[in-house]
Amino acid sequence: MTAGVAGLSVVDLREVALGLGDDCLVLSHRLAEWTTHAPELEEEMALANLALDLLGQARSLLTLAGEADGRDEDQLAYWRDDRDFRNLLLLEQPNGDFAVTMTRQVLFSTFQELLYRGMAAGTEPRLAAIAAKGVMEARYHVEHARLWVQRLGRGTEESHRRMGQALDLLWPYTQELFKPTESWSRAADQGAVPPLSSIEEPWRHSIESLMVDSGLEIPGFPAWQSGGRLGRHSEHLGHLLAEMQHLHRSHPNASW
Amino acid sequence: MSHSEDWPLWEVFLRGRRGLSHQHVGSLHAPDPELALQNARDLYTRRGEGVSIWVVRSTEVHASDPDDQGPLFDPPSDKAYRHPTFYKVPEDLQL
Amino acid sequence: MPPTNSDESRDLAFQEAIDADRTVEPRDWMPERYRSTMVRQIAQHAHSEIIGMQPEGNWITRAPSLRRKAILLAKVQDEAGHGLYLYAAAETLGVGRGELTELLITGRQKYSSIFNYPTLTWADVGAIGWLVDGAAITNQLALTKTSYGPYARAMVRICREESFHQRQGFELLAELSRGTRAQHEMAQDAVNRWWWPALMMFGPPDSESPNTAQSMAWKIKRVSNDDLRQRFVDMTVPQSRALGLDLPDSQLRWNEARGHYDFGPIDWEEFRQVVGGHGACNAQRIAVRRAADEGGAWVREAARAWEVRQQSRTSAA
């Protein structure tokens, strides 16, 4: 296997970038679905900013992932089927209500910020550059989602109830965040990305203290769902991709 | 139904770059100061304008009288006590 | 001593100030009709920005490249921002956003009827940017000099942000026009459908526009409907040639004597039908807005309740 800059193989670099890029692309799509449906116009702006930040990250990561075999961001986004997507299951879950959307956001963005921090200090310069920019954005996403989780958790009886339901709904997908693929483990050995075990503790700490602050309880049942990183998705992703890809695929040789 | 339930209004002030003072750029609605700051960032700095944001509850802004006191403009009604007609006195009294 | 307070002399003084190009600010006295006209116009403009997010928003999740998706998302987000600036301008006249939203979703206030047309293909996104934003900019540039200060300032900010909206639409259509045959046809079809409604955006002809005279006198409106429409046509015809797309009007030709393009008659019956609620998407547009408003009520309520609790906690401490 050809060695990359930091001794990271081309295949491992591609797998790592693809996983992170698909995370951003799929979550960006979900957030963009909120357009014209947000609970207040100010939040319309905020959700669009989250979606735009993540779309920007997705484009950088997919461009990097496609470099090795000469595929550009659009070929990767529009010409892979769901079994070839590497995103976390958590991110393809439907938006549900605003409670589900903000809960998903805080679970993921907290993870992403920690991951980017490690990666920004890592040995693979292009991954590090993307992470250094992304970490500022992730920080903001975390702040925004935390403010909302607190307010909804302690707001009204109804908002509290909805937050409880959201947490129960999404909690099963959280263990997958910390399950490394083989590529990830090798990249971590090379110092290009942080070992996922190293960010699990700080993540758990951050989420637990937020939930305590917000008067919410983390479910007692185990978080066992996984498979997204290996291309084993929920039914939701197929529909998401059908919508996202249909126009592009209807005009195979067109440029836009 | 919803109009009495609007979130409070906030005035947004932006420092364009270091060395400049904060300038009023507009307003927005938010339930509290923290979200007001975030909303201000989303609304007024998404093209990279500004390095520092202030938000002030609109009800906390106290305004002076309008500069123009030409015939067109009435005296502001919020300081009616400055005007003699504000005070009721018996009609037959000379004050 | 009650000074020259009769309505007539006030009205006269107000008109003199307007004639001297003085900007009206929120705390100034103004005739009741000026105020209500201003509220109605700003509100209608704000509603148009917000409802206007829907036809283009319809294509965000299907945008055919990631670059286009980012551009479209940013553009639709801008329109939300424009709505916010305008609702804030209306608020300086003492009318809250919730109150105006209520008037919109109960059909008591209007928005630009252009947004009651459907976006059938991706090319519609380009046609909207090029023609609808183009027409809106023509209109809004004139409004940067409107007499009510907060409205004029909102327009300045909006015009600055609008500059990329029309360009991205033009670029999108240019790409389609010189693309595959199917893409070119898609672009032409979209222009065919959006051209006439875009011309209607400037409102009825001056001869049938009863409010125009007063609005012009108060300098709420600085240029008449017909003049703005002509300005738009003159600007757009050369652009259509650069795009390699036809405008669907056989009577469109340069008039040397007038120094303007002549164009064919507008179907004002269609305009009346769409304004009257019988466009393809009127009900749908309002239903979406209503659903967002009602569906978000519990969120807004929760945030308020949280803040009230915070306040009482800090005051108790």
Ligand SMILES: [Fe+2]
């Ligand atoms: Fe706009």
Ligand SMILES: [Fe+2]
């Ligand atoms: Fe626009």
